Amino acid sequence: MIPHGVEIFMGLEPIDLRWGFDRLAGIVGERLTRDARSGALFVFFGRRRDCLKVLFFDGTGMCMFYKRLDAGTFRLPPVPDGTTTLAIEERVLDDLLDGVDLNPPQSKRRATMH
Numbered sequence: 808m809i810p811h812g813v814e815i816f817m818g819l820e821p822i823d824l825r826w827g828f829d830r831l832a833g834i835v836g837e838r839l840t841r842d843a844r845s846g847a848l849f850v851f852f853g854r855r856r857d858c859l860k861v862l863f864f865d866g867t868g869m870c871m872f873y874k875r876l877d878a879g880t881f882r883l884p885p886v887p888d889g890t891t892t893l894a895i896e897e898r899v900l901d902d903l904l905d906g907v908d909l910n911p912p913q914s915k916r917r918a919t920m921h
Contacts, residue, residue, distance in 0.1 A: 813863075814847035815900050817893045819886060821854040828869045831862045839892045843869070850900065856880040859903075874904060882907070 816839050822831070831851065832843035841847060844864040851860045857880050861872040881903055886893055895903075 811897065813897065814845070815850065815895050815897065816841060816847055817850040817883075817895055818852070819883070819891050819893060821856075822851045822860075824851075824853040824858050824860060824873075828862070828871060831860065831871070832869065835862065848900070850895075850903075852881060856883075876906070879906070 816835075818834065818839055820838065822834060826834075831849070834851070835841050835843040835849050839849060841849070843849065843862060846864060846866075849862045851862070852858070858873070858875040859881055863870050863872075883903075884893070884895065884899060
């Protein structure tokens with residue numbers, strides 16, 4: 808589904824998912840400092856992270872993909888503190904849309920008896 812070799816940028820600050828094409832294109836320019844018509848995919852989440860929108864330009868016009876999960880939230884990859892935009896690979900977006908948890912499992916230490 809995702810075109811091979813396309814750049815993908817994820818906005819990490821929540822947005823109002825009622826926003827449409829023009830407002831999201833403005834957010835791409837303001838927050839992500841990119842051109843919405845560059846051919847890249849731009850991923851945005853709502854406050855609860857149970858919905859996302861992907862904005863992209865297909866060469867003839869702006870397109871938007873919207874996904875709402877039936878249960879749970881989208882699990883983001885690890886992000887450094889203070890980061891508001893993240894460039895991700897196609898595989899990461901594919902996994903995200905498929906509901907794969909992108910956080911590595913935390914190692915569980917056993918309590919040692921002394």
